[in-house]
Amino acid sequence: xxxxxxxxxxxxxxxxxxxxxxxxxxxxxxxxxxxxxxxxxxxxxxxxxxxxxxxxxxxxxxxxxxxxxxxxxxxxxxxxxxxxxxxxxxxxxxxxxxxxxxxxxxxxxxxxxxxxxxxxxxxxxxxxxxxxxxxxxxxxxxxxxxxxxxxxxxxxxxxxxxxxxxxxxxxxxxxxxxxxxxxxxxxxxxxxxxxxxxxxxxxxxxxxxxxxxxxxxxxxxxxxxxxxxxxxxxxxxxxxxxxxxxxxxxxxxxxxxxxxxxxxxxxxxxxxxxxxxxxxxxxxxxxxxxxxxxxxx
Amino acid sequence: xxxxxxxxxxxxxxxxxxxxxxxxxxxxxxxxxxxxxxxxxxxxxxxxxxxxxxxxxxxxxxxxxxxxxxxxxxxxxxxxxxxxxxxxxxxxxxxxxxxxxxxxxxxxxxxxxxxxxxxxxxxxxxxxxxxxxxxxxxxxxxxxxxxxxxxxxxxxxxxxxxxxxxxxxxxxxxxxxxxxxxxxxxxxxxxxxxxxxxxxxxxxxxxxxxxxxxxxxxxxxxxxxxxxxxxxxxxxxxxxxxxxxxxxxxxxxxxxxxxxxxxxx
Numbered sequence: 001x002x003x004x005x006x007x008x009x010x011x012x013x014x015x016x017x018x019x020x021x022x023x024x025x026x027x028x029x030x031x032x033x034x035x036x037x038x039x040x041x042x043x044x045x046x047x048x049x050x051x052x053x054x055x056x057x058x059x060x061x062x063x064x065x066x067x068x069x070x071x072x073x074x075x076x077x078x079x080x081x082x083x084x085x086x087x088x089x090x091x092x093x094x095x096x097x098x099x100x101x102x103x104x105x106x107x108x109x110x111x112x113x114x115x116x117x118x119x120x121x122x123x124x125x126x127x128x129x130x131x132x133x134x135x136x137x138x139x140x141x142x143x144x145x146x147x148x149x150x151x152x153x154x155x156x157x158x159x160x161x162x163x164x165x166x167x168x169x170x171x172x173x174x175x176x177x178x179x180x181x182x183x184x185x186x187x188x189x190x191x192x193x194x195x196x197x198x199x200x201x202x203x204x205x206x207x208x209x210x211x212x213x214x215x216x217x218x219x220x221x222x223x224x225x226x227x228x229x230x231x232x233x234x235x236x237x238x239x240x241x242x243x244x245x246x247x248x249x250x251x252x253x254x255x256x257x258x259x260x261x262x263x264x265x266x267x268x269x270x271x272x273x274x275x276x277x278x279x280x281x282x283x284x285x286x287x288x289x290x291x292x293x294x295x296x297x
Numbered sequence: 298x299x300x301x302x303x304x305x306x307x308x309x310x311x312x313x314x315x316x317x318x319x320x321x322x323x324x325x326x327x328x329x330x331x332x333x334x335x336x337x338x339x340x341x342x343x344x345x346x347x348x349x350x351x352x353x354x355x356x357x358x359x360x361x362x363x364x365x366x367x368x369x370x371x372x373x374x375x376x377x378x379x380x381x382x383x384x385x386x387x388x389x390x391x392x393x394x395x396x397x398x399x400x401x402x403x404x405x406x407x408x409x410x411x412x413x414x415x416x417x418x419x420x421x422x423x424x425x426x427x428x429x430x431x432x433x434x435x436x437x438x439x440x441x442x443x444x445x446x447x448x449x450x451x452x453x454x455x456x457x458x459x460x461x462x463x464x465x466x467x468x469x470x471x472x473x474x475x476x477x478x479x480x481x482x483x484x485x486x487x488x489x490x491x492x493x494x495x496x497x498x499x500x501x502x503x504x505x506x507x508x509x510x511x512x513x514x515x516x517x518x519x520x521x522x523x524x525x526x527x528x529x530x531x532x533x534x535x536x537x538x539x540x541x542x543x544x545x546x547x548x549x550x551x552x553x554x555x556x557x558x559x560x561x562x
Binding site for chain 1: 315317318319321330397401402403404405406407408409560562
């Protein structure tokens with residue numbers, strides 16, 4: 001299988017801070033890869049490396065078969081970018097925003113009207129085409145932001161936290177949109193810190209921490225590998241939780257705090273040493289906290 | 298690393314579709330604010346003309362051999378060019394990269410910093426060329442006689458406007474906060490705009506001030522516009538055109554360089 005994008009040993013420093021530290025990442029063509037990590041893990045910097053809006057200090061980056069940063073312009077012409085922070089032209093209408101991007105992404109003149117129409121339909125904003133962006137709801141703005149990135153039929157979509165700050169209803173609507181793109185064969189790289197988002201949409205997930213990829217694989221496989229498939233939740237007052245945590249660690253079992261309980265993982269290795277508690281299937285969040293640490297940066 | 302990074306994003310080539318994309322964005326945006334822009338571009342010189350032309354004109358009837366209204370009417374063309382180029386370039390591009398993040402969106406598309414900055418300069422220059430003519434048109438309503446040389450005025454406005462646009466974008470690229478523009482406006486633009494020969498001739502100033510005046514691009518524009526309207530009397534006009542071309546080249550390259558540093562990590 002060819003890859004839509006590939007980073008090898010990518011390093012990006014900002015003065016004394018290494019934002020991306022020897023990162024390897026691959027998006028096989030036609031798949032959706034989720035880039036998961038806590039705030040400050042280097043997800044946004046990774047995204048900017050892929051459009052040459054940040055230039056790597058070391059390593060190799062290839063996007064749609066083109067080497068970056070030398071051939072980044074040709075690569076960008078075939079990429080759609082959905083930024084984390086809304087950068088629509090707010091004093092323009094929905095349709096005008098799409099028209100501007102049809103020019104910026106060099107959609108040939110005869111195809112422009114149809115391309116704009118298509119994007120309006122994808123965003124479900126046909127009725128609001130003449131509305132100013134200022135008058136749209138948060139969800140509509142996000143849909144427009146995605147539709148704007150699709151106006152030139154990109155082969156690869158780069159989505160940076162596409163649903164951050166949105167209601168669950170709006171979020172699932174955007175998920176449907178992203179899922180549809182994948183089914184049409186568009187390759188996707190999506191950074192997120194919503195674990196459910198990665199679990200639902202991504203074929204494979206790369207978990208980032210401190211600029212590095214700490215784990216990579218299909219969500220189900222990551223859960224199996226790192227948690228054993230099941231978690232045991234023990235509830236109780238804080239003193240009891242500390243005790244449970246210490247006991248589990250002494251028995252060599254990984255634990256994670258959920259805030260209200262302690263989840264004990266790797267029950268397959270417990271040999272009957274586990275305390276009383278509620279068993280539940282382990283999830284990607286368990287893997288995430290296990291691998292990226294419990295301290296808040 | 299910084300030195301090797303500059304050409305990394307393919308500096309050195311200006312592709313037409315990229316320039317067109319940025320220009321189209323500006324033109325479409327202009328359709329949403331042209332009324333306010335045109336209003337201020339017309340009303341401001343009218344106020345200057347009335348204030349100086351009648352206020353000051355009642356004390357002095359002729360300056361340097363011209364009716365004072367004619368003198369100010371042609372002189373403030375440069376003021377209008379400056380206002381619609383340097384100021385909109387400074388504030389506009391700062392807002393576009395810092396608050397609206399428009400430049401981020403454009404650089405994610407197949408457009409490089411060099412193309413972005415060049416297209417922005419071209420657009421601002423074109424606008425400055427058109428709006429620069431408004432004081433002259435207003436002065437015609439107050440008695441300035443039409444002359445064929447006036448057709449050169451928009452071209453001069455475009456040439457100088459390009460340089461001031463580059464100046465404004467270069468300044469914006471270096472600013473950390475929008476408040477810092479006050480330093481540039483008070484310490485650089487206000488003196489340049491007052492000592493350009495728009496409102497009074499520089500001939501009577503001390504010699505050092507006259508020398509400084511020759512370093513002021515705005516002064517060259519004032520002299521070139523007066524020459525276009527009333528007739529050129531020497532070849533120094535060509536030197537002044539050369540000075541404006543040089544001014545434009547320097548600020549344009551600086552704007553690209555500093556914006557690239559600001560926009561590409």
